[in-house]
Amino acid sequence: MDPYLETPAIAPAPDSGHVHAWRLHLSPPDATLPALHDLLSPEERVKAARFRFDHDRHRYIVAHAALRLVLAGYLHCKPADVLLQPGALGKPLLAGPGRVGSLSFNLSHSGDWGLLGVGQQEHIGVDIEQYRDIPDLQEVAATVLSEAELSVLHTRPAQERAACFLRLWTRKEAVVKATGAGIGTALDAIEIDPADPPLADVFTVTAGLPDLPPLFGRSFAWDADYFGAIVCENAPPQLAWYEYPAR
Ligand SMILES: CC(C)(COP(=O)(O)OP(=O)(O)OC[C@H]1O[C@@H](n2cnc3c(N)ncnc32)[C@H](O)[C@@H]1OP(=O)(O)O)[C@@H](O)C(=O)NCCC(=O)NCCS
Structure with missing residues (x-):
């Protein structure tokens, strides 16, 4: 069978300290696309049809x-029977009778x-960004980074700044995807410790999200x-990595 069409074999669902981190390869052979399309919900098919470029x-x-x-x-259901619905802030959530416990996800x-992050925590957020040059880096950074993050960025040599920014940005976007509020949040008010991402792979949100549990x-x-970055509440997630399609 085409590995892109197989339901991956999964170890037991993640416990409360773990997040299952799925690395999804998104370039199947063209011949597989119609069968993948058949797995989507009617709403997803409408959204897919709206993209201007085939690639997207x-x-x-x-x-x-x-x-x-x-x-x-x-x-333990069919892919088409997975029921997804937007939460109050538009974040897609699992719904319906088939769901197991408090399983949550973010893509x-x-x-x-x-x-794709899958866990038992209520607030899971993930972000992945491909490296690219960012021509208006200074301008963008000034609107989304905290003072501490900006000073880290400015200590980097010019040729390392785009990568440094993307590390800082993915942490922040994963945070606002965990809350569900997205990039409408005041991003520069969110403080993340340590400010310097290459120093540590584990980080903590220390300010900017009142009324929410601490995020890590x-x-x-x-x-x-x-x-990339993965965020959840209570403690830094222990990551177990999986691949789609299975190798
Ligand atoms: C959610 C958001 C952060 C996505 O950012 P992005 O870099 O374009 O995309 P990513 O690939 O990281 O994530 C996209 C996925 O996040 C998920 N998502 C959508 N809305 C979400 C939300 N409110 N919170 C968390 N996850 C969300 C979806 O699964 C989406 O996948 P899809 O587009 O294939 O359905 C951004 O679109 C956003 O902030 N949206 C909500 C608020 C908003 O629309 N504000 C507009 C005015 S500021």
Whole structure:
């Protein structure tokens, strides 16, 4: 069977300290795309049809088929029967009778890869970004980074600043995806300790999110080309890594 169409074999669902981190490969053979498309919900098919470029549409189809195949493995149901609905702030959440305990998830995609975090925590947020030059880096950084993060960025040589920014940015975006509020949040008010991401892969949100439980995260890089972060409440997540499709 085509590995892109298989429900991955999954160890027991994550316990409260763990997040299952799925590295999703989003470039299947073209011939597999129609079968992946068949796994999507009617709403996802409408959204897929709206993309202007084939490339973006194909990535969306594979990411959502992968999301359904993986979640179906945890829920012991068919991919098409995984019921997703937006929460109060628009964050997609698992719903319906098939769901197991408090299983939650969050998805991100960039370039050829996706990242899916699955755990028992209420607030899970993930972000992945492919390395790229950022022409208006100073301007963007000034609007989204805290003072402490900005001073870290400014200590870096010019050729390292885009990578440093993406490390800082993925941590922050994973935080606001955990809360569900997204990039409408006052990002520069969110303080993350330590401010310098290469110094530690574990970080803590220390300010900027009143009325929420403390959030913690872990950041990482894939092959120097992709930067990512995973955030949840209570404690820094212990990550167990999985691959889609299975190798
Ligand atoms: C959610 C958001 C951070 C996504 O950022 P992005 O870099 O474009 O995309 P990512 O690949 O990291 O994540 C996209 C996935 O996040 C998930 N997502 C969507 N809304 C979300 C939310 N409110 N919280 C957490 N996750 C969300 C979806 O699974 C989405 O995948 P899909 O587009 O294939 O359905 C951004 O779109 C956002 O802030 N949206 C909510 C608020 C908003 O729309 N504000 C607009 C005015 S500021």
